[in-house]
Amino acid sequence: DTGVSQDPRHKITKRGQNVTFRCDPISEHNRLYWYRQTLGQGPEFLTYFQNEAQLEKSRLLSDRFSAERPKGSFSTLEIQRTEQGDSAMYLCASSLSANYGYTFGSGTRLTVV
Amino acid sequence: KNEVEQSPQNLTAQEGEFITINCSYSVGISALHWLQQHPGGGIVSLFMLSSGKKKHGRLIATINIQEKHSSLHITASHPRDSAVYICAVLNTDKLIFGTGTRLQVFP
Secondary structure: OOOOOEEOOOOEEEEOOEEEHHHHHHHOOEEEEEEEEEEOOOOOEEEEEOOOOEEEEOOOOOEEEEOOHHHOEEEOOOOOOOHHHHHHEEEEEEEOOOOOOOOOOOOOEHHHH | OOOOEEEEEEEEEEEOOOEEEEEEEOOOOOOOEEEOOOOOOOOEEEEOOOOOEEOOOOEEEEOOOOOOEEEEEEEEOOHHHOEEEEEEEEEEEEEEEEEEEEEEEOO
């Protein structure tokens, strides 16, 4: 297992288009988190899963955002009708549980033009 | 006011200097993480601590739960330590991040 993988690394899209990102966590990790980071800021929580159950969603996650983790393995984050304000780094992290260490992916950098 | 505050925001140092980065938080926590982020975005976990002190190589992290304060120290700093250092606290099952401290170490 080589850690947390995110795909794609970079995505440029036109405003109004839909985009989907994928995160493959460490296989034995039950928890999977999505964060968003804008330039010069720390990451902000978006949502997290315990196995396949989505346990919490931030109010930052508007109805244009949806996340899934089918079968408790990989996760996808979809943004519909992208806006310029969605431009950010989208980070995925996984852990065995809340009180264990986190492993982060390299992120997907989204640019909406 | 942010729930996690770091200082300084930017830090420059000469190689060999002792570095201290501070983190204060205002919420209840079950643990505190120190993370390192390099250009390009990848984040590496340095420490997770809930009390006392931890040491790994030239890095030392301390936490004072009563004062809601943590420090990250780097001894004998090196140019390869140049990165953004982020403090994050574990609150109700999720991490709340500080805005980071950008460290540049010059030879």
